Amino acid sequence: MIGQIVIVGAGQGGFQAAASLRQEGYDGRIILIGEEPEAPYQRPPLSKAYMKTGDAGQLALRPAAFYDTNAIELRKGTRVDAIDRRAQRIQIGDEDLAYDHLILATGTRNMRPPIAGLENTRDLRTLADAAALRDALARAERIGVIGGGFIGLEYAAVARAAGHHVTVAEAGARLMGRAVSSQMSDRFAQKHGEMGTDIRLASPVAAVTPDGMTLADGTQISADFVLLAAGVVPNVELALDAGLDVDNGIVVGNTLLTSDPSISVLGDCACFPDPATGRLVRLESVQAATDHARLIAKRLVTGDQSAYRAVPWFWSDQSDWKLQIAGLAEATDAAETLPDGTVLRLKGDQVTAVETVNNARAHMRTRKGMGQGSILTKEDFVSAQV
């Protein structure tokens, strides 16, 4: 078996890889290295429960003792600077560390679009960001949000429910445009509008000042602070410098291995073949990070070379609506709304994804059906409507 496994990035996926390696029975050294000062924690609550309650105690993925108990050498607050593939070593400042297998789990960082005055915005990616945002929220009256994606909208919903004036400026023609059907975008635009949030579509932000933001058409929106939630970019620099393939993420094959047989990649920073279509995709979800991690751990410990084939799923909580997505649609897939509000994404007759609001049953049935490898068609859902 492999002597020493190093995991770079101690987030959702890096943690899961370490935990799964032990579950699979690996008894060599595991070194889990993360730049953030905290032990691995969950990000999804940062824009949801944590933003409401401020209770950071509920975020940790495992209590501190877990790492000792499982002999996982967790090195917090430590940044990996480079990979020397020939020597199979990574560099951390002056120190270097050998690996027999390396798992890259470096995640993403906020994308910084070319907007004047961007230094006046705040991020929401880490616990430190979220804590600062909560403090700012307590002192603010008017809040601007750049980007009508999941994180911007979740934050807007929390801020609005707490009585703040919130304006969301989205450059695209609709909300969450990369991830959901236009029907679902419209429903959420209406929902946020009814809550009293000012949603501005097709409104790129041209400039940010300490007093607010200016839209491309010249409209001034006054705000005590502005949240930047315009998407993320994958942390690929380590891989790129080491000569690995990078294409909107670190490229891996269907067993999540790079062209270097000693390096695997998982989670937000991985660009991998979608099991359903074979096209290269990069997903930002807890599901991808954890399912990737489990597959890699199994491969390393048991030698199982099975291809990755987990069904993608995702959720977003906005006010009292829980949006759930099962499967993965391409932008060009059709969309059809059923009487109960379920939106089917379709390639011809075949259902590629199902979008639901507060309908866990339909969501889970889809996941189960797709997980069993069945091809789901519209009929499967229409017959379940009554």
Next chain:
Amino acid sequence: MAKITFVQPGGASQTVEAREGDSIMQTALAHSIDGIFAECGGAMMCATCHCYIDDDRTGAASEGEQDMLECAEDEVRDTSRLSCQITVTEGLDGLIVHLPVPVE
């Protein structure tokens, strides 16, 4: 503080001191109880913290929880619950939580 007892399918049991305000799922993770995976971290997006509780003090599962339970990998019973949805209070002292037989 409340004492919670976790019972494995084989009968082995472990009694732990649970922190009030934590969920039963968090209590299980904190004490490395086998059989609770908690993939989604308590967001009610998976059913990998499934357990059996035969005790009125925990109330009934919500509709959303029941929908998730329907899709649990392991055997679903009348007493099935998602342990992430039950918050520990002093009133739950002595609670007994049975874990499902692992699949695979």
